[in-house]
Amino acid sequence: MARPSLSREQIVSAAIEVADEGGLDAVTMRLVGQRLNASGMALYRHVANREALIEAMVDAVVGEFAYPEPRPPHWRDALAALANQDWRSYFAHPWFLAATATCRPVLGPKMLAAMEWALASFDGLDVTALEKLHLLSIVTSYGQGLALTWTQPDREGSGQYWREQLRGVGHRRLEAIPAELGDDVELDLDRQFAFGLERVLDGIEMYLTSPPARRP
Amino acid sequence: MARPSLSREQIVSAAIEVADEGGLDAVTMRLVGQRLNASGMALYRHVANREALIEAMVDAVVGEFAYPEPRPPHWRDALAALANQDWRSYFAHPWFLAATATCRPVLGPKMLAAMEWALASFDGLDVTALEKLHLLSIVTSYGQGLALTWTQPDREGSGQYWREQLRGVGHRRLEAIPAELGDDVELDLDRQFAFGLERVLDGIEMYLTSPPARRP
């Protein structure tokens, strides 16, 4: 058979590059193909359709940076490392959360490996497997939710947009919000994430250290 | 002038109906217009473009259900009410989070009113305005993050999809996940949310009851 000049990984990598530069809307079959000196239709030999391509992109990003090995022995350090890792990924690929919100959940091999790493953080603690899953999803959900709102605007006006919004409208209506908030919204974002992460981990720790008999 | 037969609110409402039935992709200028017995181009007299329409849809949903008045006196009850309210909205309009992930953040009048309600929950506590904002965003982020993954798949196979994924692949690779997990994933979702919410609120309470001098 004619030896293939395109591979699925090549295509997914090229698509990720396109998305990093131009956003999810720029991930066009023709554009991704063009980056590989191929026609847009060539991609369909390796990918079912555009949606499947985006799912593959999501799974590729999940496995792009591996969690630290060996895993920190204490569950709190492990979950903090995981949360920070995910957080960086969301901003390295601002289209990522929009992709997970649009396509149906991806449970690819990379995602499974990540879950395996994460769930093992609770090894040795007196919790059921289902509780492990729920506690883990608290951390990941918090990070995803916070990043969801803030990964998008960076593409254009960045802080400018928020400064106008908060100053113009908010200053009159929301006396509770300090006026200087708009200034360093993006610089504070990492700090805000770290702050909230500690609260979330506190809540989990409170549960883990409570007597199992008193748990709901 | 010819009296308008279309209003901006009508258009936004029709678009929300279309999205509820067919998802965000179904929100087409022509389709929304058709629901109002109008051409697709007619919408452009009241809405800048499709993206602005979706932003208007987001703000409309934010204000669709008001938070309970009067606000529960204890901050924990107020935040729990807020979180449950948002949670219901995400599933009433499964396209909502995908819209916020795609468009840039919406800070419309409804959103500002909601933030005002929420921030007042912390009145009387010894926290700065910025801390109020951060604590609030922990709760909202957690809810958004958890819903982000789970509002999408319901459109098609629902639990079927997860059952296959978890059973087929996960059963071999993820011994930590109980096999019966896939059965009642969706029924347990509300319970999972409530469980995580209590952990998050515990973490916030731990912060609020700690001496202000020892806070970071």
Add this chain to the structure above:
DNA sequence: ATCGCGTGTTTACGTTGTAATCATGCTTGA
């Protein structure tokens, strides 16, 4: 050598967002 099939290309079609242009009829100044 030749057959078959895996690979990429070309062409084509329906749908999308939206710019440009037109048709219409209410509102307003005289």
Add this chain to the structure above:
DNA sequence: TCAAGCATGATTACAACGTAAACACGCGAT
């Protein structure tokens, strides 16, 4: 009362999209 003006919606048109269908090519097996 009546003509002008303009806001509103309809029509037309176009580039770009996803992708189905048909094609051309060339290596592996026979």
